[in-house]
Amino acid sequence: MPAPVDALRDALAPIEDLKSAAAVLSWDQETFMPDGAAEARAQQLSTLKTMAHERFVTDEIGALLDKAETAVEQGEATDMQADLVRVVRRDYDRARKLPSDLVSALSQAASRGQTAWKQARANDDFDHFAPHLEELVDLTIQKAEALGYENERYDALLDEYEPGLPTSAVVDTFADLREQLVPLVDAIAEQPAPDDAMLHGAFPVDKQKAFGEAVITDFGYDFDCGRQDISAHPFTTSFDVTDVRLTTRFDAQFLPSGLFSTLHEAGHGLYEQGVAPDLARTPLAEGASLGIHESQSRFYENVIGRSRPFWQHYYPALQDTFPDALRNVALDDFYRAINRSEPSLIRVEADEVTYNLHVMLRFELERALVQEDLAVQDLPAAWNDRMDTYLGITPDSDANGVLQDVHWSFGAIGYFPTYALGTLMSAQIANAMRKDLPDLDAQIAAGEFAPVLDWLRTHIHRYGRRLDAPDLLEQATGQSLQADAWLGAMRTKYGAIYPGL
Amino acid sequence: MPAPVDALRDALAPIEDLKSAAAVLSWDQETFMPDGAAEARAQQLSTLKTMAHERFVTDEIGALLDKAETAVEQGEATDMQADLVRVVRRDYDRARKLPSDLVSALSQAASRGQTAWKQARANDDFDHFAPHLEELVDLTIQKAEALGYENERYDALLDEYEPGLPTSAVVDTFADLREQLVPLVDAIAEQPAPDDAMLHGAFPVDKQKAFGEAVITDFGYDFDCGRQDISAHPFTTSFDVTDVRLTTRFDAQFLPSGLFSTLHEAGHGLYEQGVAPDLARTPLAEGASLGIHESQSRFYENVIGRSRPFWQHYYPALQDTFPDALRNVALDDFYRAINRSEPSLIRVEADEVTYNLHVMLRFELERALVQEDLAVQDLPAAWNDRMDTYLGITPDSDANGVLQDVHWSFGAIGYFPTYALGTLMSAQIANAMRKDLPDLDAQIAAGEFAPVLDWLRTHIHRYGRRLDAPDLLEQATGQSLQADAWLGAMRTKYGAIYPGL
Incomplete structure (x- = not known):
């Protein structure tokens, strides 16, 4: 018994x-x-x-x-x-x-x-x-x-994806975010955009794949308990802690697409591979929430993968991999190109800075829909208004506006905010990590990723769903959800990229 | 209701x-x-x-x-x-x-x-x-x-793999087979073996795979409802009539291994793809028996794939695919090489003629085990005795003798005879088909495989498990299981290959 x-x-x-x-x-x-x-x-x-x-x-x-x-x-x-x-x-x-x-x-x-x-x-x-x-x-x-x-009502929907986080917390955090991010995006838009012509060209897919897999192996992703394949829409899936698979897509003409998708999915994959083995075959053996999951993917994609120390280490190897495209491109020019920011219409193609505004807009609209404050017939106009307010641009069509994302079409309402929550949390996590790892940038520049993974395993990964996201974040960072850490990181990073900012 | x-x-x-x-x-x-x-x-x-x-x-x-x-x-x-x-x-x-x-x-x-x-x-x-x-x-x-x-007892075991066929039918058929096949194998062994040096060499796997897939597409295998991958042991599996997958393995140094494995598995795959769609999601939506299944794989591998008309059609393309190895090899020399027959120790490497003797031996031994006429401890000696009697050779080790096959190790007793039954049935089916398709050889030599597939679809594939194997065979060929058709085919074929026979 x-x-x-x-x-x-x-x-x-x-x-x-x-x-x-x-x-x-x-x-x-x-x-x-x-x-x-x-x-x-x-x-x-x-x-x-x-x-x-x-x-x-x-x-x-x-x-x-x-x-x-x-x-x-x-x-x-x-x-x-x-x-x-x-x-x-x-x-x-x-x-x-x-x-x-x-x-x-x-x-x-x-x-x-x-x-x-x-x-x-x-x-x-x-x-x-x-x-x-x-x-x-x-x-x-x-x-x-x-x-x-x-x-x-939105509380009940958000709870499916982000258990334990009330809508009010999202509303408050997004209010802070909006207040500071809209002017930042405006200011960046006034700067001359870096040249990113070198990112367009001939990048053979097999070489992209091999380069990306070498990097995520360095991150600590275990190919003995995982693999990477091609799919139309990148995703990560786990069948067990010993079988966590990534998918990505490559664009043979545009380097960042497949490269950063691989680093992003590896962040999800490292999380799932790091869940404590004693949680196997229980409902605890997965990520705490979509937001926490996205914090891990954004951490590896952006905090690490779009950082200067990271490319200090990998850029020579990337040049060797694609000599025709990059031989004569300096590290700093490449770094500025992959961090180019400008308002655009499509969420999944948005850069690190503007991305959260796309998400905020969707959150506000879907919340208004379920509160019955907005009718479906008025949705396209509301979408276009907000695009103008937040990003200063107006979609040329509903296809490139309100119809661009699949989520609402299968009833996934309450999902969108987790994308931005993850991004904000990734910066809070990075700040907490830097306290424990004061040499983090030097370690990244040396290609040493074990300290990063150890920290994430200890403070995030191993818990699976044992802690709700707000508790996990509080325990790992000493803070509740907030926008300041990410806004600070963006100001520092983009201040260096755009000297006129 | x-x-x-x-x-x-x-x-x-x-x-x-x-x-x-x-x-x-x-x-x-x-x-x-x-x-x-x-x-x-x-x-x-x-x-x-x-x-x-x-x-x-x-x-x-x-x-x-x-x-x-x-x-x-x-x-x-x-x-x-x-x-x-x-x-x-x-x-x-x-x-x-x-x-x-x-x-x-x-x-x-x-x-x-x-x-x-x-x-x-x-x-x-x-x-x-x-x-x-x-x-x-x-x-x-x-x-x-x-x-x-x-x-x-063996009736109950055979029934799992070959429903409706009594052990006595196998015993009688194998008795006929043994009587005529052992002398045929002996006679062939006395002939000078064809040179097959051209089959050993450098055969890049991607070219082997592309060639094989082109051939089985010609056969009618539908890649929109299937695919081919690599596995350690080739097999075919069906998840639905719209999703029937083949696997094979390639040897980059030896051409026949991957080539004939692809044709063999395609025979299984064509069967599964040909089951009537109205049997979907029922226990009828699979092959009638392992024997009937093997008749389809052996038909495409041997009756077609090792025939002279087939290579009349495909040999020029094969030469173009592997010019270094085959440019200077005549069609007849190639044809004789891929049909070289000689007694050997390992069942899965045995040629078309000797293969059935390997199976017969296993059937006799496993039947004796479950009848308690043979003790496990006496099995290696019994194996070696029969190898000598049937093939005139003695294993150099138990690893290359009684221990070579996986089946008994997971309790699959009653399975082995279906390999030989399938081979025998493939010849009976070929004879019946030739009555309806008098120009069969000319059609094969012209690369026209639709008549073959139509015949098999009509007489075999579409029934799934609706008919038991003995009834299906009787309906398709007008005959019950017998060894004569296959023995006759072997005598004709090898009489032409070995003029001294």
């Missing part, structure tokens, strides 16, 4: 296996699956996910959970077991609160929504997408009501 | 999805999975297979099956539905007959057996493997007794 928490863990393990199997099938779908298999694969994935859900929301799991909670209350559990029970209780209550007909309606609306969105974007026809988005917003409101919330 | 057979089919579909998911995970394990993930993957596969089994052997499926059988009896089902119910009844009864502790004991003994076998083969130490094989034979006997049989 296993102890109560062990009994719960044993019952959850096969459910985790089902989720891992679904993740393998999804990975295969995006990398190697032949086109003709799409329909069969959708069916297989639906079966695996439905089975995982059905096995989880049973009364049997509820009874095991009750007993495990009693054991925790009576001090008969380790700290890790107590964390497991707490997180599973939250997941379980959340899963049980959603009526299965609502889950099914959302899933079907999402499927139709994605199809309609693809057509709408291709034809620059927002009206074609609008009724689908209306339905999705309506169902999302029903979802928020079913889940319940303390202050506003 | 769905009709009874539809209700059964609906209940089986998610089980098929679980099996397909397991097949994806197995494929990934053999192709792309990082080494570090082995343990987690074993766990995930075990969960998927256990769930599929548990969902199948429920009383609920039994009740649905009873109702479906009543519907069939009352004429309320299509022919396809009647076939489905018949096959599912057999699978269900078989699965329910096996006590779960026996299944578990076999699974664990197989896992230990494979580990021990690997060590034993590496160290040429049969005694290390013997106790494991004894346990596996003992458990296999228990399995046969639990399943029940008409005449002998």
